[in-house]
Amino acid sequence: MAKIDSKIPEGPLAEKWTNYKNHQNLVNPANKRKIDIIVVGSGLAGGAAAASLGEMGFNVKVFCIQDSPRRAHSIAAQGGINAAKNYPNDGDSVYRLFYDTVKGGDYRAREANVYRLAEVSNNIIDQCVAQGVPFAREYGGTLDNRSFGGALVSRTFYARGQTGQQLLLGAYSALSKEINKGSVELFTRREMLDLVTIDGKARGIIVRNLVSGKLERHSAHAVLVASGGYGNVFFLSTNAMTSNGGAAWRSYKRGAFFGNPSFVQIHPTCIPVHGDFQSKLTLMSESLRNDGRIWVPKKKEDAVKIQKGELRPTEIAEDDRDYYLERRYPAFGNLVPRDVASRAAKERCDAGFGVGTTGLAVYLDFKHAIDRLGKNVIEARYGNLFQMYEKIVDENPYETPMMIYPAIHYAMGGIWVDYELQTTVPGLFFGGEANFSDHGANRLGASALMQGLSDGYFVLPYTMQNYLADQITVPRFDINSKEFEQTEKDVQDRIDKLISVNGDETVDSFHKRLGLIMWDNVGMARTKEGLEKAIKEISALRKEFYQRVKVPDEKNGMNVELEKALRVADFLELGELMARDALNRSESCGGHFREESKTPEGEALRDDENFTYVSAWEYKGDDVEPELHKEPLVYENIEVKQRNYKTA
Amino acid sequence: MDLKLKIWRQSGPDAKGEFREYPIQNISKDSSFLEMMDVLNEQLVSKGEEPVAFDHDCREGICGMCSLFINGRPHGPDDAITTCQLHMRKFHDGETVTIEPWRAKPFPIIKDLMVDRSAFDEIIQAGGFVSVSTGGVPDANAIPIKKANADLAMDAAACIGCGACVAACKNASAMLFVSAKVSQFALLPQGRVEAKERVERMVAKMDDIGFGNCTNTYACEAECPKEISVANIARMNREFFAAKVC
Numbered sequence: 001m002a003k004i005d006s007k008i009p010e011g012p013l014a015e016k017w018t019n020y021k022n023h024q025n026l027v028n029p030a031n032k033r034k035i036d037i038i039v040v041g042s043g044l045a046g047g048a049a050a051a052s053l054g055e056m057g058f059n060v061k062v063f064c065i066q067d068s069p070r071r072a073h074s075i076a077a078q079g080g081i082n083a084a085k086n087y088p089n090d091g092d093s094v095y096r097l098f099y100d101t102v103k104g105g106d107y108r109a110r111e112a113n114v115y116r117l118a119e120v121s122n123n124i125i126d127q128c129v130a131q132g133v134p135f136a137r138e139y140g141g142t143l144d145n146r147s148f149g150g151a152l153v154s155r156t157f158y159a160r161g162q163t164g165q166q167l168l169l170g171a172y173s174a175l176s177k178e179i180n181k182g183s184v185e186l187f188t189r190r191e192m193l194d195l196v197t198i199d200g201k202a203r204g205i206i207v208r209n210l211v212s213g214k215l216e217r218h219s220a221h222a223v224l225v226a227s228g229g230y231g232n233v234f235f236l237s238t239n240a241m242t243s244n245g246g247a248a249w250r251s252y253k254r255g256a257f258f259g260n261p262s263f264v265q266i267h268p269t270c271i272p273v274h275g276d277f278q279s280k281l282t283l284m285s286e287s288l289r290n291d292g293r294i295w296v297p298k299k300k301e302d303a304v305k306i307q308k309g310e311l312r313p314t315e316i317a318e319d320d321r322d323y324y325l326e327r328r329y330p331a332f333g334n335l336v337p338r339d340v341a342s343r344a345a346k347e348r349c350d351a352g353f354g355v356g357t358t359g360l361a362v363y364l365d366f367k368h369a370i371d372r373l374g375k376n377v378i379e380a381r382y383g384n385l386f387q388m389y390e391k392i393v394d395e396n397p398y399e400t401p402m403m404i405y406p407a408i409h410y411a412m413g414g415i416w417v418d419y420e421l422q423t424t425v426p427g428l429f430f431g432g433e434a435n436f437s438d439h440g441a442n443r444l445g446a447s448a449l450m451q452g453l454s455d456g457y458f459v460l461p462y463t464m465q466n467y468l469a470d471q472i473t474v475p476r477f478d479i480n481s482k483e484f485e486q487t488e489k490d491v492q493d494r495i496d497k498l499i500s501v502n503g504d505e506t507v508d509s510f511h512k513r514l515g516l517i518m519w520d521n522v523g524m525a526r527t528k529e530g531l532e533k534a535i536k537e538i539s540a541l542r543k544e545f546y547q548r549v550k551v552p553d554e555k556n557g558m559n560v561e562l563e564k565a566l567r568v569a570d571f572l573e574l575g576e577l578m579a580r581d582a583l584n585r586s587e588s589c590g591g592h593f594r595e596e597s598k599t600p601e602g603e604a605l606r607d608d609e610n611f612t613y614v615s616a617w618e619y620k621g622d623d624v625e626p627e628l629h630k631e632p633l634v635y636e637n638i639e640v641k642q643r644n645y646k647t648a
Numbered sequence: 649m650d651l652k653l654k655i656w657r658q659s660g661p662d663a664k665g666e667f668r669e670y671p672i673q674n675i676s677k678d679s680s681f682l683e684m685m686d687v688l689n690e691q692l693v694s695k696g697e698e699p700v701a702f703d704h705d706c707r708e709g710i711c712g713m714c715s716l717f718i719n720g721r722p723h724g725p726d727d728a729i730t731t732c733q734l735h736m737r738k739f740h741d742g743e744t745v746t747i748e749p750w751r752a753k754p755f756p757i758i759k760d761l762m763v764d765r766s767a768f769d770e771i772i773q774a775g776g777f778v779s780v781s782t783g784g785v786p787d788a789n790a791i792p793i794k795k796a797n798a799d800l801a802m803d804a805a806a807c808i809g810c811g812a813c814v815a816a817c818k819n820a821s822a823m824l825f826v827s828a829k830v831s832q833f834a835l836l837p838q839g840r841v842e843a844k845e846r847v848e849r850m851v852a853k854m855d856d857i858g859f860g861n862c863t864n865t866y867a868c869e870a871e872c873p874k875e876i877s878v879a880n881i882a883r884m885n886r887e888f889f890a891a892k893v894c
Contacts, residue, residue: 021744053783068769070809087789123783130785132778134802141792159802165710166805173777180773188766211758240706272676279686282842328746387708391733394678457782504892506690550693557660558701561693577769607651 004257004616004629007418008112009510011553013637014094017116018646020419022504025469032057035468036476037221038205040247041194041449042069042357044164044449045432046226047171048456049464054178054529056461058468058611061218062175063190063207065242070172073228073240074432075450077164078285079148079285079451080156080529082166083121088145092153094118099638101447104150104337105412106590106606107640108260110614110633112419113437121450125157127457131170133280136416149286149334150337156446161285161384167449169391171456186487190216191496192247192565195223195254195428196487201476206491208566213557215491217484219477222464225251226456229411229433231264233571233578234523235515237408238270238283244567246573248415248434249590257629259416259436261574262582265443265591266524267409268341272361273390282392284385286445289334289341290403291369291378296353296362298322303353313355313363313401324348328601339591339604342406346524347602349405358402363401406524409585410448412591413581416616416631420463421455424618426455431455436614465597468623497567499555503548507564510545512574514538522579527595530584535576542572577626584628587611608640649675653697655700656748659854661756661764667746677737681724682707682714684736701760706835707732709873712808716761717748720873722812730810750811752820752856765804765811767857768825775849777830778838796836804831806874812867813876819860824868826854827884828876834887844891851888 008021010455027035035058039050042064050062064072086092097118125143129135134142135157145154145353159166178184188212196204196219204219228243231237251260263575269284284526297303298320305311325344326333329540336344348354355361370378379386386397393403415423415430417437432452439447478484521527521534587607588597597605614631651672658665671690675684682704688701705713714731718724724734739745747761755763805828813824828845833839839846862881869878 048782055781066705066711066713067765068809068878070772071705071709071713071770073706076706076710085788125788127780127782129788129791130780130838131780132801132833132836134787134798134805134832134836136792136802137795137798139795141794142789153670159805162710162806165808166802174773174780174782176769176773177777177779186769238708240711242705275676275685277676277683278678279680279683282708349889386731392680393737394735394737459856461782504694507694508686508690552693552696552698554698560689560699560701 002107002422003618004416004631005108005418006225006631007420007570009419012109014116016112017119024462025509027465027469027472029057031472033059034472035059035493036061037464038218038220038223038226039204039226041072041225041226041228041432041434042172042175043072043074043167043228043432044171044452045456047072047168047175047458048453049224049226049431050184051171051174051178052457052461056124057183059185060178061187061220062184063187063192065186065189065191065210066384067521068434069175069186069188070169071491073243074168074449076240077281077449078161079287080163081124081167082148082155082157082446083157083450084118084155085122085269085274087143088154090153094156096153097121097155100146100151100441101438101444102638104444105442106643107439107440107608107612107635108279108633109438111637113304116459117438117451120553121459124453125451128167128170132161133166133170149335150288150444164449165452167348167641174466180480191563192225192227192250193491194250194487197254197425197588198477198481198483201387201426204479206488206628210563211558213555213559215488217479217488218485219479221471221474222428222429222468224431224460224464225415225432226431227433228307229414230574231408231411233514233575234518235271235511236278238267238281241280244570246567248430249570251423251425251428253619255425255619256430256578256619257416258413258426258577259464259614260413260581261442261541261617262522262585262592263577263590264408265338265410265412266342266406266408268315270407271389271407272403273354276599282388283407284389284402284404285337288364288382288385290335291381292364292366293323293368294325294362294364295321295323296348303355305358306355307357307359311359313406313529322353329645333645336645337442338361339446340584343524345406345595354514361405362402362405365401366397367401372515379612385510406553408430410443412436412443413443416614420466421460422467428468431460441592444552456553494566494569495555495562497546498549498551498562499553501546501549501551503550506550507561507568510541510549511564511568511571513541514572516576516610517541518575522582523574525595526582528583528586531579534579535583538572538579544570544634545569580626581615581617585611586616603641606642649677649736649739651675651739651742652744654679654744654746657700657760660759665757670712675736677735679736680707680732680884681716681718681736683732684733685785701762703762703810704732708862709733710808712810715750715763715810715812720835722750722815723873728873728875730808745853750815752814754820755814756820763807768809768811768822770828770857771850772824772829774853775846780834781841793838796840797824801832801835804828804876804880806876807876810873812871812873814859815818815869816867817860818865818867819863821862821868822854822859823862823881824876824878827851829878830887832840834856834883843887844894846883847887848891
């Protein structure tokens with residue numbers, strides 16, 4: 001227990017962050033030049049942090065896996081970013097944003113972190129506007145807001161359906177400014193394959209140059225990893241193809257604890273799977289649930305006919321439709337939080353009422369909205385999404401209801417960090433989706449962008465400086481030291497091991513098999529038996545992977561199969577830890593639903609007495625069970641309640 | 649459906665490239681173009697041959713990474729989409745599909761269908777930003793902006809930096825890309841402060857790298873997956889002349 005200290009500052013909740021900043025250590029401008037910082041990832045958290053640290057005068061090296069920092073997967077976020085500005089005068093406040101976020105996360109997030117997030121949310125909007133981010137505006141010239149799931153106020157700022165893109169390009173422009181100035185050095189098409197520690201402190205990384213295939217060593221006084229989430233452990237997800245858990249997993253194996261690995265978000269409105277060759281899933285924005293009504297046929301025989309293509313949804317009479325969200329949750333209806341909507345869709349499909357050729361889809365119907373508001377209004381609101389849907393599915397959603405199904409979207413879990421976003425390895429910081437910190441067991445819409453930029457612009461530049469203040473006399477590190485030598489050799493051994501298998505099954509084939517085990521047992525509904533089975537199956541699959549995987553022997557040069565094999569090798573271990581964490585937590589909370597823990601009506605039932613804690617897992621060696629540490633969660637400023645979306 | 653793929657293979661930047669043909673069978677019309685490429689690569693890997701290198705990442709039309717020149721068009725035979733959003737139903741059974749990389753001197757080929765677009769990053773680094781540091785900025789609503797201008801700025805800011813405009817242009821001109829960024833900031837009060845220096849630096853960098861000039865064929869606008877308008881080029885020219893005379 002003594003091993004983890006969340007380092008929450010003293011004082012009342014609303015003063016903690018100010019207190020921290022008032023008393024933290026600083027580095028004087030002349031000394032900042034002597035200090036090197038590595039940033040892995042160029043998305044909202046990494047890009048914003050690298051730019052801000054560069055502005056302060058530190059020497060920053062930023063690494064991205066794509067060919068440009070502008071392509072990080074933050075770019076794909078559609079809906080918006082929350083802030084407690086209260087511009088619409090509808091009663092919002094820092095406290096209310098804090099409250100909604102803790103409640104939305106089903107009381108499994110750390111109060112002090114979430115409060116700080118809500119507090120700096122307003123600075124983020126100011127910063128982005130100053131950078132020239134073209135947020136939506138009213139005719140009077142002020143900023144426009146819209147509402148999102150899980151909130152009773154309109155606090156979401158947006159730039160059409162491309163808010164993530166515009167915020168990322170804002171951070172990218174700030175980063176480009178610093179690259180031009182020389183304070184930040186950019187390394188593209190690089191993937192972090194290991195962390196180098198010297199005397200227990202993070203002092204560098206080993207990356208693979210994805211074009212030349214060469215391993216490179218980079219040293220620094222501190223390392224920040226902002227490499228995103230690990231949703232691709234499920235193979236099919238809304239993540240980008242290169243999104244991976246490698247940097248987090250390697251940090252875990254070098255001593256950073258893993259926080260709440262089983263907490264992943266399943267987004268209810270994605271385009272359903274079409275076939276075996278599907279490579280990824282496409283999200284349809286949550287905003288569609290404002291006007292679309294979700295239903296399946298009331299009669300099983302109708303569902304069967306639809307699955308066989310003998311009946312069209314438009315031929316089903318109004319009385320024969322089951323608007324199951326409106327039926328089960330009269331108060332929130334189609335706007336229940338993501339975890340609730342996802343589980344309800346799964347329940348209907350599992351019971352045999354699903355639609356589409358696979359029976360794994362439900363309808364999202366705009367007919368009533370079009371009748372009520374007119375086609376032009378719906379087109380103005382969702383035109384780009386309807387067009388995207390039509391390109392993929394080849395059906396016109398103005399005439400035929402959309403088909404949707406839940407898909408893996410976001411990892412609330414991640415590397416455990418304290419209030420300073422520092423891991424259990426001194427000098428190693430984690431930001432953005434890659435850390436576990438702010439969303440508890442379920443993330444609300446429009447909060448991911450807020451957290452990424454909060455960490456990057458306003459938290460890490462302070463807290464990393466506090467750590468670095470006593471490092472000013474530490475000279476730069478020699479990349480020829482034995483620690484760098486040994487870590488690079490460890491990476492090379494992993495690569496050689498994968499190539500030497502020379503088996504008969506492709507990497508993707510193993511990845512798909514892992515994804516199915518995860519989806520069936522560690523997905524939307526989990527049971528003790530299923531999780532125990534998953535742990536065994538993943539372990540067996542891992543063994544088979546190292547006996548049968550086929551990776552081309554191309555050590556010097558581009559080798560995409562090797563890249564994928566290294567990622568899948570990590571997923572094969574991470575998946576097991578996720579199952580272990582889910583097995584340990586026998587309560588249901590947020591996105592984590594244990595069949596054994598539900599109310600008589602089938603809703604998620606928390607067990608606050610036994611599980612009001614963060615699970616922080618410590619690596620103990622391959623084939624040794626990891627050790628669980630518990631960080632107790634204390635709620636002093638919020639009353640812990642069972643979430644209720646049936647009545648207002 | 650069955651197809652004959654004619655794909656550009658080139659082992660490295662200085663190697664000599666050539667078209668090679670690959671027949672492929674039983675492709676679902678509902679799969680995406682890149683999923684078809686995945687199937688091909690799975691088959692090549694299984695046979696012990698080298699897979700085709702191509703760029704891709706988000707696969708939902710926003711990261712700008714994918715960049716295939718298909719049957720003579722950047723991003724293939726559909727309008728206003730990226731390669732990753734192109735679906736096989738746009739092709740017919742038995743068709744020969746020619747797949748090439750972006751071809752422009754400032755975008756050297758790295759391997760097969762993958763090119764180096766860091767020239768775009770260099771242009772942004774030359775001036776595609778507002779010089780504000782983190783913190784110390786005014787309240788967001790202290791800068792009112794006309795909705796019409798904010799919307800026009802957003803139209804320009806929608807650029808994903810894929811480079812289709814350059815690949816489509818007979819002069820390999822990057823004017824649509826550069827003008828989209830110049831326009832976004834020129835239309836907003838936050839960007840006006842440095843407007844002169846910005847357009848001068850970005851245009852100089854664009855010329856320096858070796859992108860061609862605009863001769864008003866509008867191929868860039870026709871092929872842009874985000875339908876960025878050539879009106880931005882006109883706005884950039886205006887900004888540029890103003891910077892030079894004022």
